[in-house]
Amino acid sequence: MSDVMVDHTQKLEETAVPNNLEQQDKQDEEQPQQSVQENAEYEDEELHKHLVPDIIQLPLIPPSAVEFNFASYFAPDFMKPGNDQYVYRHANGLCVVGLASTHLAFKDKGGITAVDFNVGKSDRSGMKVTGKRKKNAQHFESNTALCKVCTNGDSYIVRCCVKGSLLEVNERLIKQPELLHSSADREGYIAIIMPKPADWLKVKASLLSLEEFKKLRVLC
């Protein structure tokens, strides 16, 4: 890739001139106009060469944005057997929490019918966090309830897993609980929590890595 850049940069220098020429378009005669056109096209071509990737170097299936930017952790049987949850932690410290694919709720026939954020003392979907300092964010413990996931026969409490400030809950789940089925690990996330660095270190010790979790649940 860098070899390509070395070759073309010099030409980019030369085509810097046409920028000025284009302004004089109207006054120029036909022939100079043609060369402006050519230069503009040439510049586009040059740019284009930079853009087209070398396919051979690209992986068949690239890592997803989540895999790339987040570290995955798991809390199996959190507070209750079958309550498997994930915690995806971004490099900036923010944690996205949700239901792991092995959660008991997914085993219910008929599937998940509703998600209700009105649990504990307040409706989690009602809070408004504002500003860079995240004013009004509620501070929750790791066992604080985030929401209730209902199936035909049962209901399950989803908890924070991480002690910290609740920044956001996925309100889309209220109208579209089926998101939990289609992509619980992305569009079906439950909430975003911001832990303090010290609190994160404490909880991290009790969470499993992806490898450990796979082993535990005997997943391939």
Place this chain on the structure above:
Amino acid sequence: MTPFGHCLIMSSRTFCLSGCVLRILGTEDHIYCHSSFSQSMLCSVLEEVTGFKSECDFQFCSVCLGVLQLIYRDDKETLVKMESPNDMALVIAELVKKEGHQIDGFSLEVSIPQFILENESSLLSGMKKRYESEPWLQERLLSKCVSVKDVLKFAITKPLETLLDTKASASSFRIRLAYTHKMAFGNSVERNQGFKRRKIGTENGLQNVNDESVVANKDCSDYPTNETIAVTGRSSLKVPIDKVSEPCHLVYLCYRTHIYLCGRYLKYSRNVSQTRWIIDEERMGEASVEEIIGSNILPMCRGDNYKFHAAGREDIDVRMLGSGRPFLLEIQNARQVPSEETVKEIESKINGLENKLVGVKNLQVVGSQGWTLMREGEAEKQKQYCALVWISRPLEDEDVCSISLLNDMQILQKTPIRVLHRRSPLERKKIIYWMKIERIAESSQYFLLHLCTQAGTYIKEFVHGDFGRTQPSIGSILGCRAEILQLDVTDVKMDSE
């Protein structure tokens, strides 16, 4: 004996003091010429008023604090008495030479302690009271007071023009004589003592200089009115004027106000940040656009410092190609303003660097209109991108078609998780003006997405959806999972070009 008489007796002791008295009365001649109000008349008036001659031991005019006597303490606390304004001009010329400034003009400024203006007010109001019936006073009061600053500037400018071989004009090169006095208010003493004669590399140093000139610009031209009293902050009718045992402290300063270079930059690397980015003493990325451009321009201007401003920014892993992004480089205290030729050389040099990380276009020296150019590029403008996208199923012709039909599409973006820790949680409406899919020959799931969006749109999140927090996204439009591998900015559209 009135306290005021005491002052006038001191007046008769030095040429300067009586000169100051005359100056305040508004004589048009400066103190180095004969005044039309004769010396003998002045003395007799003064004697008449006081009727008493006393031996007072003092050196410095209590009105101008020795400024117009060309007496001062330098930064080594040595008492300096210049023989003529020429000598002061010589000191200045030496300083300019030592700093290595290349100039084609200069602007001479003098800043004096507020205290001098208060003295002048006091003296004037005192004399007005005492001699209000006198005809000569009535006549004098019609003229304006000649300020200390004007006298000094007038005296020094011509010899300075000769020594520096250039004219005094409105120039970015400033020569400043900064006088301070211990008896002045605490504030201004503090501010002035922070100066160093050279190496005013910090913004603070220069800003203080500017503030001081605003304060000291109030001349004594008006007779003491309520306004003046309010301005000086204490009663200007204080008589007698305090006798001074110390002259002013003088600092000679010469500096150039900021010069600006503008242009457009290109970033060819996915490992170069726009500005210097250091976390925990470790640099992020291998270099920064700011440092590459700044470090190549600063030495050519022989400046103290630079500041880099750009019209918007891109992530470290996003290349800036095509027309380039407008930037402004502010150079502080440049010893030399680069010529057009030099600027072209700088541009070639940067573009010719071996590592080819950054490129520069249309580099030129600009005036303060550079800022207008910057602001234009920021908020309202459209930006054009090219993204390398992967989807979880093969690309169909239908997809290419449906994407190209979406024009001026509004999207709603919640603050991306990757910046949510430092930005407000908001939902931002953005517009995608147009999109075009370019197939990649050997692949069915990779393609290039060209798009033009409103400034402030998070492109990466528009592609992968950010946990569904950007609606719609490429993934939601195509009904599959979409990931972005690479992003390039291909155009930053500006009105003026």
